[in-house]
Amino acid sequence: MNVHPEQLLFYAITDRRFAGPQTLYEQVKLALMGGVTMLQLREKHLSHEELKKEALLIKELCRTYQVPLIINDDVELAKEIDADGVHVGAKDLNPARAREILGPDKIIGASARTLEQALTAQQQGADYLGTGAMFPTSSKADAKEVSHETAKKICAAVKIPVVAIGGITKENLAQLAGLGFCGAAMISAVFAQQDIFKGTQELKELTQQVFSS
DSSP: OOOOGGGGSEEEEOOGGGOTTSOHHHHHHHHHHHTOSEEEEOOTTSOHHHHHHHHHHHHHHHHHTTOOEEEESOHHHHHHHTOSEEEEOTTSSOHHHHHHHHOTTSEEEEEOSSHHHHHHHHHTTOSEEEEOOSSOOSSSTTOOOOOHHHHHHHHHHOSSOEEEESSOOTTTGGGGTTSOOSEEEESHHHHTOSSHHHHHHHHHHHHHHHHOO
């Protein structure tokens, strides 16, 4: 396994729709300063060259703060820029193929909404799972919610760490305690804040409280 559970404690996923007057780079820097432990670059509306340019800049930033950079879905880009890893959806490239492309030392994450998907992704060599949506979310219009009961079963059934994702906020984070997650992945809770640095610091403290038990 190429990832430590503590790296997944506070997992931020980018979305430039929340950038406002700041650049995505500036937002990411504030989030890293505030205590994010892993960053996924997820920008669906950029061309390959635009995304590559952004990814290279953010990779250097992540290296400075010693935080892994994960690329969403685009395994070829992850290889091209030597990112720390890739996250693939249940309907995308399977983890085994991603591993063939990226090699044995990179982090491979996979989405899993069901126990069957979770066990399959683990068997195919995923290093961690992202499970959700745990709450209603605007970041993925077609995301169906995963019950807390299902999430608990997934966490208990697999030997790899599982991260909660989908609609997670400062207000509902505590509801994830005791389900078996090692951390939470957040988009708007991090990047839609007016003061990203301060807000991220507060979220880091909360995640430590919720997932330390």
